[in-house]
Amino acid sequence: MKRFPLSLIAAILLTVTGLAGLARGTEPTATAADAAASQGSQGPIVVSGAYVREPANGINAAAYFTLSNTTDAAESLTAVTSGAGALTTLHTDSMRQSAALTIPARGSVTLSPGKGHVMIEKLYGPLKAGQSVNFQLTFAKSGQLLLTAPVIAVTAPAPTAQAPR
Numbered sequence: 470m471k472r473f474p475l476s477l478i479a480a481i482l483l484t485v486t487g488l489a490g491l492a493r494g495t496e497p498t499a500t501a502a503d504a505a506a507s508q509g510s511q512g513p514i515v516v517s518g519a520y521v522r523e524p525a526n527g528i529n530a531a532a533y534f535t536l537s538n539t540t541d542a543a544e545s546l547t548a549v550t551s552g553a554g555a556l557t558t559l560h561t562d563s564m565r566q567s568a569a570l571t572i573p574a575r576g577s578v579t580l581s582p583g584k585g586h587v588m589i590e591k592l593y594g595p596l597k598a599g600q601s602v603n604f605q606l607t608f609a610k611s612g613q614l615l616l617t618a619p620v621i622a623v624t625a626p627a628p629t630a631q632a633p634r
């Protein structure tokens with residue numbers, strides 16, 4: 470019966486070590502995503518006011534957000550992916566697909582209706598208000614950033630973008 474408490478302690482130690490390891494491993498990504506999704510004062514690029522408009526059909530959906538560049542050099546968003554559809558592309562200038570979106574040094578760019586969006590095509594399933602969509606944004610210099618955007622109803626007001634502090 471001596472072995473039981475020992476293995477229990479070992480199991481607890483393993484659990485603690487395992488959780489700590491997991492937390493450490495995910496820290497950089499989680500920090501960037503959290504900063505982007507909520508207050509957003511960390512990281513070279515800050516995302517705010519992100520949302521996906523609930524699509525009228527089950528085929529395509531559009532995402533909108535503001536990117537703020539906190540650095541002294543221009544940055545560009547080169548790719549966007551999401552798990553919600555077969556294809557995710559950056560559309561600016563109405564519906565044209567663009568290669569990259571430039572965010573000027575210490576400036577910001579807003580994708581809003583009429584000024585561009587991230588388009589999710591061939592949706593894997595219906596997107597309803599209250600759900601959320603994860604995106605991975607890739608930037609030329611600062612690498613990747615995870616973004617979680619809420620799906621909002623057709624009539625709901627767009628969330629407000631916030632300038633980085």
Ligand SMILES: [Cu+2]
Pocket residue numbers: 560563564586587588
């Ligand atoms: Cu589009």
